[in-house]
Amino acid sequence: MLATVVAVLAAIYFGLRQLLWATQDAREPPAIETALPFISPILGVLRWGKDYTVQLRDRTRAPITTLRLPGFRLYLINSPQLVAAVQRQTKLLTFQAMQDSFARLICELSPTAIAAQDRTTTTWMNGTTQSPSHIIYKALLPGKHLDDMNRVMVEMLLQRVDSLVGSGEGYTGGLFEWLKREITVATTEGIYGPGNPYRDAKVRDAYWTYDSGVQFLCLSPQLAVAAQTARRFLAATWCTYYSTSQHLRGSALIQQRHAWLTSEGFPAADIAALEVGNGIAILSNTVPTAFWLVYHIFSNPAIYAACHAEVAAHVVTSPSSDPSARTRTLDISALKSACPLLLSTLKEVLRTYAVGVGLRYVSTDHLLGGIHLLKQGATVVMPTAVQHSDPSLWGADVAAFDYTRFAPDAETQKQRARINPMAFRAFGGGSTACPGRHFATTEVLVLVAVLLMRFEVRPAAGAHKGSQSTAWPVATIKKARMTSVMPGPDADVRVAIAQKAEDRGVKWVWELSAGAKGVVLAAEDGDVEIEGREGGREGVI
Numbered sequence: 057m058l059a060t061v062v063a064v065l066a067a068i069y070f071g072l073r074q075l076l077w078a079t080q081d082a083r084e085p086p087a088i089e090t091a092l093p094f095i096s097p098i099l100g101v102l103r104w105g106k107d108y109t110v111q112l113r114d115r116t117r118a119p120i121t122t123l124r125l126p127g128f129r130l131y132l133i134n135s136p137q138l139v140a141a142v143q144r145q146t147k148l149l150t151f152q153a154m155q156d157s158f159a160r161l162i163c164e165l166s167p168t169a170i171a172a173q174d175r176t177t178t179t180w181m182n183g184t185t186q187s188p189s190h191i192i193y194k195a196l197l198p199g200k201h202l203d204d205m206n207r208v209m210v211e212m213l214l215q216r217v218d219s220l221v222g223s224g225e226g227y228t229g230g231l232f233e234w235l236k237r238e239i240t241v242a243t244t245e246g247i248y249g250p251g252n253p254y255r256d257a258k259v260r261d262a263y264w265t266y267d268s269g270v271q272f273l274c275l276s277p278q279l280a281v282a283a284q285t286a287r288r289f290l291a292a293t294w295c296t297y298y299s300t301s302q303h304l305r306g307s308a309l310i311q312q313r314h315a316w317l318t319s320e321g322f323p324a325a326d327i328a329a330l331e332v333g334n335g336i337a338i339l340s341n342t343v344p345t346a347f348w349l350v351y352h353i354f355s356n357p358a359i360y361a362a363c364h365a366e367v368a369a370h371v372v373t374s375p376s377s378d379p380s381a382r383t384r385t386l387d388i389s390a391l392k393s394a395c396p397l398l399l400s401t402l403k404e405v406l407r408t409y410a411v412g413v414g415l416r417y418v419s420t421d422h423l424l425g426g427i428h429l430l431k432q433g434a435t436v437v438m439p440t441a442v443q444h445s446d447p448s449l450w451g452a453d454v455a456a457f458d459y460t461r462f463a464p465d466a467e468t469q470k471q472r473a474r475i476n477p478m479a480f481r482a483f484g485g486g487s488t489a490c491p492g493r494h495f496a497t498t499e500v501l502v503l504v505a506v507l508l509m510r511f512e513v514r515p516a517a518g519a520h521k522g523s524q525s526t527a528w529p530v531a532t533i534k535k536a537r538m539t540s541v542m543p544g545p546d547a548d549v550r551v552a553i554a555q556k557a558e559d560r561g562v563k564w565v566w567e568l569s570a571g572a573k574g575v576v577l578a579a580e581d582g583d584v585e586i587e588g589r590e591g592g593r594e595g596v597i
């Protein structure tokens with residue numbers, strides 16, 4: 057009996073090996089040898105999650121490899137030069153097709169909407185127009201529309217934080233929970249305007265239930281019951297929002313998005329369904345980014361002192377001996393243009409925690425860099441963590457959290473080391489680099505600046521789960537989901553946020569200069585033109 061089982065297993069093993077090598081073209085990137093061909097990669101993803109691609113990079117040390125799964129071939133890119141080569145091929149290696157498929161998995165679209173998606177993507181692939189994403193999201197690029205959104209978002213954020221002062225008691229509870237609530241409300245107010253459905257706690261709760269079930273919706277929608285229920289409730293909410301024309305009171309972004317989808321024949325119910333999925337882009341990464349920035353600044357006295365000094369240097373205080381008549385003014389644009397250590401801490405947070413993967417669908421056979429054959433139907437995978445953990449790109453201290461890494465040298469004021477722009481991928485890159493990066497970073501920086509200037513943020517009793525310690529706990533991301541781009545902490549951290557004594561009675565004015573230049577957050581924000589790009593520029597970080 058045992059001999060039969062062993063013989064069957066051996067036959068399966070050799071059969072799978074044979075199949076793999078018979079279907080692997082010698083010009084394709086080398087296939088990664090795994091214990092059980094096709095099967096081990098599935099087990100590897102399940103067991104190691106976000107760390108799996110880093111382990112494979114360390115094992116192979118190849119610039120690009122092929123990972124074979126049942127019915128799929130993934131090309132894993134490790135070299136930044138090949139990341140750049142992939143990004144130059146905006147149509148042959150397309151992100152739009154991946155996005156369309158993802159939207160179908162998580163938004164439950166009708167056949168009419170799927171046909172409209174196919175038609176608009178094909179028109180772009182075969183023509184000279186901008187991609188659907190570029191048309192829909194251009195209001196997020198630096199300019200008047202973004203300024204308008206920023207103003208509404210910042211105003212709401214300040215109002216929400218001010219309520220801590222109004223209540224006189226501050227806040228004690230989970231830091232992540234608090235940020236989730238405040239950032240959700242402020243972000244969505246900037247986008248959706250006064251009819252913003254996320255003002256309602258029921259809508260916020262439903263969104264976060266949906267968000268936490270996205271990976272199950274992708275794997276098995278029938279089993280993702282809670283996420284499906286939340287999704288349907290949210291879709292109905294968005295139907296009401298649009299049918300009562302609330303979007304006409306919202307940002308240019310939401311108006312342009314609605315107008316384009318309507319003009320392309322997307323039914324009203326599908327536009328509402330797509331708005332549910334849109335929450336993932338606009339909310340899911342900003343909240344964890346804010347969490348890690350607050351956590352690192354407030355738990356480390358050196359980082360706190362450096363960032364506090366930088367922000368304080370830009371606050372103008374009106375002269376008055378009476379504290380209740382004192383006004384402090386801060387131009388928010390200084391946070392991006394004149395606080396290099398604060399900005400560097402933000403980028404280091406993004407470098408340390410970003411675990412997303414840049415995906416591209418191979419729409420036709422292509423020789424990448426003239427060497428590596430990428431076969432039609434395969435998926436190109438560019439894991440952020442692979443680039444962000446490479447010592448040859450970042451130096452021997454790659455694993456350390458160095459808040460000065462992206463700032464100029466304190467003495468010489470020169471950039472410490474030239475960082476390969478392809479190495480920093482928290483916002484993706486190429487023509488699909490996150491269009492929301494300027495909006496998100498403004499929000500996170502303003503939030504942190506307000507906390508730095510006006511509040512104490514301390515760990516509260518119970519900051520460590522199950523302990524009464526009031527020291528900052530070590531927060532981790534071991535449980536990060538496969539679909540995460542910026543994961544939140546495995547366990548929330550209990551904090552007490554209280555107004556500083558010196559802030560009592562002070563009136564604050566937060567100014568936002570119009571047309572403030574976007575800061576360099578991705579390779580696209582520099583000044584060297586990339587050949588074949590649909591706009592955007594490449595430069596140093």
Ligand code: HEM
Pocket residue numbers: 151155189190193196337338339341342345412413414415481482483484485486487488489490491492493495496497541542
């Ligand atoms: C810190 C917060 C954020 C992070 C880390 C982040 C990160 C990313 C990443 C990694 C991508 C994929 C890019 C690629 O593969 O090339 C992406 C795409 C995208 N993000 Fe963000 N994002 C953030 C906030 C936002 C916000 C606030 C918005 C909207 C207001 C937004 C809108 C989008 C959209 C629409 C796309 C798809 C782009 C396309 O279709 O070409 N993101 N983001």
